[in-house]
């Protein structure tokens with residue numbers, strides 16, 4: 001389909017672990033948020049490319065100066081390399097979307113980028129810099145707001161987006177969310193991985209494993225509450241393949257995010273006008289990769305029962321919920337919105 005003279009709209013979800021794009025031509029893509037440059041002459045000869053992005057970068061990590069530039073959801077302070085890495089991710093996503101960025105048929109690009117609520121304050125300027133030359137108009141929105149918009153959960157709803165680097169909260173009250181309506185916590189997938197590694201190391205000091213193995217185990221067997229089956233892994237212990245039961249460690253690591261997440265959820269509810277609190281309690285939507293932890297919604301519902309009950313659900317398409325929402329915003333925003341919100 002030709003879109004030559006039309007405006008090309010995209011929604012981008014810039015995540016710590018994965019970033020996705022949804023474009024107005026129907027293209028949707030997701031990449032791992034990794035960027036790497038060959039470390040030396042040998043690596044350059046082997047790799048034959050100036051830079052690798054996504055899974056390709058992760059798989060060749062021994063040959064690369066590998067960056068995960070959005071760790072903790074921010075472009076890391078003062079790192080020019082990380083800023084360049086973010087730019088590479090954005091460029092790559094744009095090229096996957098099939099936008100025509102060169103020559104006569106160059107399209108006017110409007111991009112809505114979802115970032116963690118806190119990054120919004122800290123590295124707005126840097127992110128704008130990274131979008132220079134990639135889009136004509138850029139709007140930065142908080143990730144959970146993009147999710148809310150895409151789901152049309154715009155009134156009396158709370159989105160909790162639990163990703164890798166951060167858990168982002170946003171209460172929707174029928175208008176553009178303010179800072180008071182939003183929160184960001186560092187308790188999310190990465191902190192679970194760190195906890196799990198620490199607990200296994202404590203209980204099995206001779207077991208050998210990497211953080212990538214930890215993440216794989218978690219993505220297979222994560223749970224909170226009562227275990228359904230024991231979690232059994234096989235790892236080298238002093239070189240010998242050994243089976244370990246890590247059920248308790250898995251539970252403790254996954255449950256480590258519950259107290260701060262529940263506390264923030266409840267705190268945001270208490271700030272809602274009293275007559276609407278029960279509506280919000282019954283309309284809590286969990287998004288992000290860590291929303292797949294078994295038993296999570298039950299645990300959140302249990303915390304809500306202390307406030308008189310509530311209902312939590314998980315988004316249907318956690319991978320593209322943020323970028324699809326961003327695309328909706330890009331399509332709906334009027335010229336005045338772009339000017340107002342991107343100021």
Ligand SMILES: Nc1ncnc2c1ncn2[C@@H]1O[C@H](COP(=O)(O)OP(=O)(O)O)[C@@H](O)[C@H]1O
Nearest residue numbers: 015016017018163164189219222288289290292
């Ligand atoms: N089945 C699963 N159980 C628990 N955690 C998961 C599962 N699948 C993915 N994750 C975790 O979700 C996080 C990635 O979620 P995502 O929303 O893509 O994060 P971000 O937006 O920060 O990039 C990672 O920490 C990953 O390990």
Ligand SMILES: [Mg+2]
Nearest residue numbers: 015143163288
């Ligand atoms: Mg995310």
